[in-house]
Amino acid sequence: EVQLVESGGALVQPGGSLRLSCAASGFTFSSHWMHWVRQAPQRGLVWVSRIDRDGSTPSHADSVKGRFTISRDNANNILYLQMNSLRAEDTAVYYCVSGSRDRDFEFWGQGALVTVSS
Amino acid sequence: QSALTQPPSVSGSPGQSVTISCTRASVPVGAYKYVSWYQQHPEKVPRLIIYDVTHRPSGVPDRFSGSQSGATATLTISGLLPEDEADYYCSSYGGKFTWVFGGGTKLTVL
Numbered sequence: 225e226v227q228l229v230e231s232g233g234a235l236v237q238p239g240g241s242l243r244l245s246c247a248a249s250g251f252t253f254s255s256h257w258m259h260w261v262r263q264a265p266q267r268g269l270v271w272v273s274r275i276d277r278d279g280s281t282p283s284h285a286d287s288v289k290g291r292f293t294i295s296r297d298n299a300n301n302i303l304y305l306q307m308n309s310l311r312a313e314d315t316a317v318y319y320c321v322s323g324s325r326d327r328d329f330e331f332w333g334q335g336a337l338v339t340v341s342s
Numbered sequence: 343q344s345a346l347t348q349p350p351s352v353s354g355s356p357g358q359s360v361t362i363s364c365t366r367a368s369v370p371v372g373a374y375k376y377v378s379w380y381q382q383h384p385e386k387v388p389r390l391i392i393y394d395v396t397h398r399p400s401g402v403p404d405r406f407s408g409s410q411s412g413a414t415a416t417l418t419i420s421g422l423l424p425e426d427e428a429d430y431y432c433s434s435y436g437g438k439f440t441w442v443f444g445g446g447t448k449l450t451v452l
Contacts, residue, residue, distance in 0.1 A: 261443075268429075268443060268444075268445050268446040269382075270443060271441040271442060274439055274440075276439075283438070283439035283440055323390075325393065325394075327376040327393075327394075327435055328376065328378040328390060328394070328433070329390060329433065332387045334387060
């Protein structure tokens with residue numbers, strides 16, 4: 225059974241930093257692209273970042289480019305999202321997502337809540 | 343990253359069929375084969391219900407179907423059940439290793 229477990233969500237002040245982690249199990253982690261998708265309170269889903277199998281070509285949404293960095297540790301089956309220069313509009317539940325086809329979002333974690341507020 | 347436009351809300355009575363559209367601005371959805379649909383109940387994690395425009399993952403009832411014509415992809419739910427009441431999102435590969443979601447559609451089962 226595929227399991228994705230996010231951790232690291234917290235309350236952080238504007239301008240601060242935070243790193244989210246996602247522990248993956250139940251599938252061959254190193255064989256799949258991984259994504260982060262976020263959802264602000266009472267709002268829709270927004271794709272944030274994606275990383276390929278070996279971590280060589282990450283990609284990010286324009287809204288987070290230059291502030292967020294996605295990375296992975298294939299030896300320990302962990303996905304990361306380093307978030308810097310956080311803004312109030314980054315407040316959201318952040319989901320770790322993967323899939324067997326890489327091009328859609330088949331498996332979702334339970335999400336980690338990030339709140340950016342002073 | 344192009345936007346995907348969905349109607350904010352749709353409704354239907356039990357047993358009826360409803361459709362939810364997903365229109366891609368500037369670039370025809372047909373140019374990208376990787377449209378998917380997600381169902382999200384309140385306070386729950388999204389669930390993939392359609393991938394590659396028309397395909398259903400195992401376990402998804404065949405009451406859910408997807409189609410595409412030009413710049414618009416469509417999710418059809420037939421034989422509406424009360425438990426179908428949820429938010430529905432379309433998503434598409436946006437090129438250059440980016441993805442985009444529609445704004446979401448709230449389905450109310452009357």
